[in-house]
Amino acid sequence: MELRTRTLAELGNRHLWHPFTPMARWLEEDQLIIDRAEGVFLFDTEGKRYIDGVSSLWVNVHGHNRPEINQAIKEQLARLEHSTMLGASHPPGILLAGRLIDVAPQGLNRVFYSDTGAAAVEIALKMAFQYWRNLGESQRTTFLCLTNAYHGDTLGAVSVGGIAAFHRLFEPLLFESIQAQAPYCFRCPWGQHQESCDHECFNALERVFFEHHKQACAVILEPKIQAAGGMIVHPEGYLRKVRELSAQLGVLMIVDEVATGFGRTGRMFACEHESVSPDILTLAKGVTGGYLPLAATLATERVFEAFLGTTFYHGHTYTGNPLASAAALASLDLFEKDRTLERLALKANALKEELLKFASLPYVGEVRRLGFMVGIELVQDRNNKKPFPEELCLGHRVTLEARKRGALVRPLGDVLVLMPPLAIEEETLRELVGILFDSLKATMESL
Numbered sequence: 001m002e003l004r005t006r007t008l009a010e011l012g013n014r015h016l017w018h019p020f021t022p023m024a025r026w027l028e029e030d031q032l033i034i035d036r037a038e039g040v041f042l043f044d045t046e047g048k049r050y051i052d053g054v055s056s057l058w059v060n061v062h063g064h065n066r067p068e069i070n071q072a073i074k075e076q077l078a079r080l081e082h083s084t085m086l087g088a089s090h091p092p093g094i095l096l097a098g099r100l101i102d103v104a105p106q107g108l109n110r111v112f113y114s115d116t117g118a119a120a121v122e123i124a125l126k127m128a129f130q131y132w133r134n135l136g137e138s139q140r141t142t143f144l145c146l147t148n149a150y151h152g153d154t155l156g157a158v159s160v161g162g163i164a165a166f167h168r169l170f171e172p173l174l175f176e177s178i179q180a181q182a183p184y185c186f187r188c189p190w191g192q193h194q195e196s197c198d199h200e201c202f203n204a205l206e207r208v209f210f211e212h213h214k215q216a217c218a219v220i221l222e223p224k225i226q227a228a229g230g231m232i233v234h235p236e237g238y239l240r241k242v243r244e245l246s247a248q249l250g251v252l253m254i255v256d257e258v259a260t261g262f263g264r265t266g267r268m269f270a271c272e273h274e275s276v277s278p279d280i281l282t283l284a285k286g287v288t289g290g291y292l293p294l295a296a297t298l299a300t301e302r303v304f305e306a307f308l309g310t311t312f313y314h315g316h317t318y319t320g321n322p323l324a325s326a327a328a329l330a331s332l333d334l335f336e337k338d339r340t341l342e343r344l345a346l347k348a349n350a351l352k353e354e355l356l357k358f359a360s361l362p363y364v365g366e367v368r369r370l371g372f373m374v375g376i377e378l379v380q381d382r383n384n385k386k387p388f389p390e391e392l393c394l395g396h397r398v399t400l401e402a403r404k405r406g407a408l409v410r411p412l413g414d415v416l417v418l419m420p421p422l423a424i425e426e427e428t429l430r431e432l433v434g435i436l437f438d439s440l441k442a443t444m445e446s447l
């Protein structure tokens with residue numbers, strides 16, 4: 001190990017506290033320190049190369065160090081690095097709002113900026129709450145949401161989240177929300193099989209809506225796929241059903257596209273798969289191509305108009321930062337120049353084909369995929385779908401094996417995740433899946 005790596009590792013171990021990381025284990029393991037990046041490859045301080053298998057936590061779109069985005073940021077930097085959106089505006093913020101509305105599902109017309117996905121969700125919740133206050137419906141104080149949902153880690157976002165391992169501890173601090181049981185076809189909560197079921201999940205949703213719609217400000221969900229919950233793909237028509245019920249019963253619909261937005265699922269937004277247009281939409285992660293923190297909460301003109309007689313008292317200091325906005329504009333340009341979505345369709349087929357080999361492994365329960373979002377759920381016994389003991393940290397072990405073989409991935413428990421940059425070449429994509437396959441086999445053989 002080079003001296004620089006060792007010095008950095010020691011300093012980091014003395015002072016850093018990493019997110020979502022069991023720090024006792026971290027302090028014992030070899031630290032990975034990423035030093036630079038090029039295209040879909042990351043390089044550590046020792047010069048070792050890795051495929052960025054989860055897009056640097058689900059954000060990178062067009063690859064790292066893209067000259068077009070670099071240039072856009074540099075040009076913006078030479079003019080204006082930051083200026084507030086409280087009481088003033090700036091060109092990249094204005095231009096980006098227009099471009100976002102152009103690509104977003106029809107009906108959305110207003111862009112409220114922030115800087116992280118969780119903030120975009122907090123804003124959506126407060127916006128929906130105040131919307132009804134403004135209309136004089138102050139009995140609406142709760143939200144409908146789904147079990148197994150993830151909307152970020154701030155307390156409002158956690159209040160509508162449903163991942164026990166992350167959220168349960170904080171329960172005393174949360175506001176009350178009404179959870180409907182989310183679909184999970186591999187482990188159907190109603191004991192059904194996808195081929196023969198009566199869509200019991202739709203009925204459960206309907207019951208929650210009929211019972212609580214008068215108290216609900218909004219329903220919030222991740223469209224088509226619950227990402228952090230384990231890449232759980234929802235049955236066809238579920239999202240559409242939520243739109244129909246919320247429209248019928250007069251509840252606002254918030255769609256959280258923080259993970260799914262900007263091409264991840266094969267369409268610009270996942271809502272498009274079911275021709276759904278929500279009242280409020282949150283976006284973040286991929287919006288800047290993975291370059292800088294930026295988020296936005298989009299709303300319809302109807303929601304916006306309800307605020308014209310009052311003020312929405314919410315904002316963040318770096319709201320709509322000009323550098324981040326410039327990166328986002330350049331990223332949207334690249335979608336056109338690179339024909340990103342068109343080319344993605346072919347690569348998604350290659351991905352599907354490569355993933356077939358996982359099905360033959362006895363400890364693979366299910367391989368789930370929507371576009372470029374992949375979850376491979378490991379089970380101890382395929383017949384009864386029994387999970388492996390948590391203490392085995394199987395997902396994490398596979399990650400360490402993959403690191404040795406030149407790929408960076410991060411699992412969700414025992415669900416292995418692949419979420420490469422959309423710009424990845426087919427050959428590298430096949431290599432990435434191959435590395436994950438070899439890493440899984442090596443891990444199982446070492447048990």
Ligand SMILES: *Cc1c(COP(=O)(O)O)cnc(C)c1O
Nearest residue numbers: 116117118150151152256258259
């Ligand atoms: C990641 C994520 C968030 C939170 O975004 P941050 O930028 O990490 O705060 C919210 N919603 C969904 C669906 C996400 O996947």
